[in-house]
Amino acid sequence: MIRALLTFLGSLSLALGVLGIFLPLLPTTPFLLLAAFCFLRGSPRMHAWLMSHHILGPYIRDFQTGRGIPLRSKCVTLTLMWVSLALSAWIMPVPWTRWFLLIPGIGVTIYLWRLPTRPSGDPDRTASDPDQISRE
Incomplete structure (x- = not known):
């Protein structure tokens, strides 16, 4: 019963994490980390799939090993987030509520820039060998 619940929560977290890639105010990384945690205890097969996924796994x-994220990913993420926040503020019907969009925008910007930045020339050694982490 617990394993089924953890697998369900992992699937839900994975879906929210993938949606967070496209929706500016929905975080991606925390949901993906939660999905990995739930799958680790609920479905080893789903955990192995997620960790070996060519896009999400690395x-x-x-993040788990503290290697950071590439500078290009940070720049793309921040650019898309601020463009979508600006568009949302422009569409927002109540003018004074537009200022509230600055709160998550500034928070996410500070959070991302505080994360370690992986050098662009650093090869992604984890993408080709998912078990490399356990051997390091």
Whole structure:
């Protein structure tokens, strides 16, 4: 019963994490980390799939090991977030509520810039070998 619940929560977290890639105010990394945690205890097969996923796996492993994220990813993320926040502020019907969009925007910007930045020339050694982390 617990394993089924953890697998369900992992699937829900994974879905929210993937949505967070496209929606500016929905965080991606915390949901992906939660999904990895839930899958680790609920479904080893889903955990192995997530960790070996060619797009999501390296980001989770790099975050867990403290390697950071590439500078290009930080720049793209911040650019898309601020463009979507500006668009949201422009569309917002109540003018005074537009200022509230600055709170998550500034918070996410500070959070991302405080994360370690992986040099662009650093090869992603974890993408080709998911078990590399356990051997380091």
